[in-house]
Amino acid sequence: MSNDDIQPTEKAQDFIRDAVREDLKNGRFNHIRTRFPPEPNGYLHIGHAKALIIDFGIAEESGGECNLRFDDTNPTKEDVEYVDAIKEDIEWLGFHWANEFYASDYFEQIYQMAVKLIQKGKAYVDEQTAEQVSKNRGTLTEPGVESPWRNRPAAENLALFERMKNGEFPDGSLTLRAKIDMASGNINLRDPVMYRILQTPPHHRTGSQWKIYPMYDFAHGQSDSLEGVTHSLCSLEYEAHRPLYEWFLRELEIFAPRQIEFARLNMNYTVTSKRKLLKLVKENHVRGWDDPRMPTLCGLRRRGFTRAAVRDFVARVGVAKNDSVIDVALLEHCLRDDLNKRAPRRMAVLRPLKLVIDNYPDDLTEEMSAVNNPEDPAAGTRPLPFCKELYIEQEDFQETPQPKYFRLFPGNEVRLRYAYFVKCTHAVKDAAGNVIEVHATYDPNTRGGDAPDGRKVKSTIHWVSARHAIPAKVRLYDRLFRDPDPEAGEGFLQNLNPASLEILPACQLEASLAEARPGEKFQFERIGYFCADADGTPGKPIFNRAVSLKDTWAKVAGKG
């Protein structure tokens, strides 16, 4: 996959890059190495795109490298399914990791580090139950109570820890804890658990080899250290863990990376917590992780997002420490911005209404020339067949026009894009009074769309030839939640937008769209940007609406 589509952005400037530059300048580090550390227990989403771009971007900019390291220290939640999906998403964004690592690669070394701390008298095996540990941790305002096992002799701790490793104790019966400070104002320092016993679940890589697993705090920093990571960039919630991160490194006397925290990316009308995303999938509120309404990278991709748009979006969001909620309109803007420049234009009628040109020869077919992309002359033109019977959009005709409506209505003349001026004569209705057919006459002198006498029309509408168009299904996607804050009121499941998906089963498309390959994107003129879905088959495509064209008419109509 080439990266030609990714526009080189101006060199970003933010407090992390400042710190990195400073570390290089003052010699704290002489090269840069970062890591992207997902836990393989869910799919990557738009929030991860920010982390990805920071981790990989900063490494690239400074001539360094970025490792992909799966933080797989909890076998009860993790699975290879996620490993593969995560790698695919990173590649889609156009990033290349220097090494593919797993925290589980270091289990033996991390175990030896624990032994070292025990020997130093800095760790002990605790026999308290989980409830006791919790109770004795104290509260935000009261110090904790030291465990009765806290001063167990090192030799005894060593023996017990080895027996834990050998699987001699049931889950939850013992833990290995760091001996730090039960009275610390930072609760993370109140003798945090380093290892817990997990007998049963097979680990996705190490199988049943291990009966004990290190906690995040006792695995992440050392993994960074072992890899020679210079900058361990993570989100704000790890700020209170930094003293612990540094404590372990110091006590272990190993290379110390620098951890820097930044605010994660939140968007309105969107949820990004793994728990909520999983719930949406499991309870079938959406059709899987890659449902085009999901903020997952695979969902955005299926929706029709380009990686250029995603990367541009993240770049515009910036990096800071403020908790923030980005307007989803910015994401949409970035997609339009990218696709406007690159997506070929096509004719598509979503809600067809037959238009009959009464004075046009019954059997004649003419080929009109249509511009593929007005923003890109190199995209060329294509022929568009035109004949007596066409389909136009239902909303492009009004029998009695509302104010400021300039499209088709009896007596009004409009331009059929790239074809002729046509003047509406009358409409035909069914027994129920619905308009089922519109009739018009055309002016043969306006072929191509210009009137030699210089007269103007106030609007241009799109069309397809009824004889040549292909039927197709189109899915119209909208925001998944109707409230900017999905958690407002009763919670996110109660704020689902019932109109987030509308399926239009009987659209009529320009014939060239028949062979669209899944993932191909087009602008349907006057409507929006659409992406061919993998559910379609050759000759029977299905399109997803990625984003509508900005439609100021909707506002005019709303005001009227």
Add this chain to the structure above:
RNA sequence: UGGGGCAUGGUGCAAUGGCAGCACACCGGCCUUUGGAGCCGUGGAUCUUGGUUCGAAUCCAGGUGCCCCAGCCA
């Protein structure tokens, strides 16, 4: 009420002691063979109180508000 962090237009990000700027959104105009795009323009912000300084969004002190931490999750 312990510890840590953050406060700049509606939203997000800049300004690193020297004219508060950019983007999105919004509003208005021009242009248009997409009511798209493009072009031009309007309005709107430094949480608060005091201090230092010729000069403070920036430095100092107090106050207020919001976020994170009491998993054998990450």
